[in-house]
Amino acid sequence: MERTIEIDGIDYRLVTNAFTPIAYKNQFGRDYFQDMLNMFEGEQMMNMIKAAEGNQNVTELDMSALKNFDMTFFQRLFWVFVKSANPQTDPFEQYFQKMERFPISEIAPIMMEMLEDNMATKKKSMTPPMQAMRYSQ
Numbered sequence: 001m002e003r004t005i006e007i008d009g010i011d012y013r014l015v016t017n018a019f020t021p022i023a024y025k026n027q028f029g030r031d032y033f034q035d036m037l038n039m040f041e042g043e044q045m046m047n048m049i050k051a052a053e054g055n056q057n058v059t060e061l062d063m064s065a066l067k068n069f070d071m072t073f074f075q076r077l078f079w080v081f082v083k084s085a086n087p088q089t090d091p092f093e094q095y096f097q098k099m100e101r102f103p104i105s106e107i108a109p110i111m112m113e114m115l116e117d118n119m120a121t122k123k124k125s126m127t128p129p130m131q132a133m134r135y136s137q
Helices: 018-027 034-038 041-052 071-087 092-097 104-119 128-136
Strands: 002-009 011-013
Touching: 002 092, 002 104, 011 104, 018 034, 018 071, 041 092, 041 104, 071 092
Parallel strands: none
Antiparallel strands: 002 011
């Protein structure tokens, strides 16, 4: 999946594919899925992100929902997505030293969509002849 997000007038091309978890592990020595599970352990955190996706205001925030929040997870993931789009991307720390800001409320919904798409199981549809062969066996 590929998406582009604009931050402070700069377009950032993000790409995710089957190599994303491997690139994450190679670069950071951490497991992509474990970090993601730790981050979204609380149901309230997921609700906050879904509210941001729908441009809803989160009026009540239970601070315990932030106990597992790790801003650097989103930064690591964002960088891996950018690096997948452009292998010439600066090293992680240099890359973020050049950014003025990292607006998580704008970035998280797009990244969540990309994560969901990357993890979704896609079943091939069977053509009618294949269906007939399957049922005749």
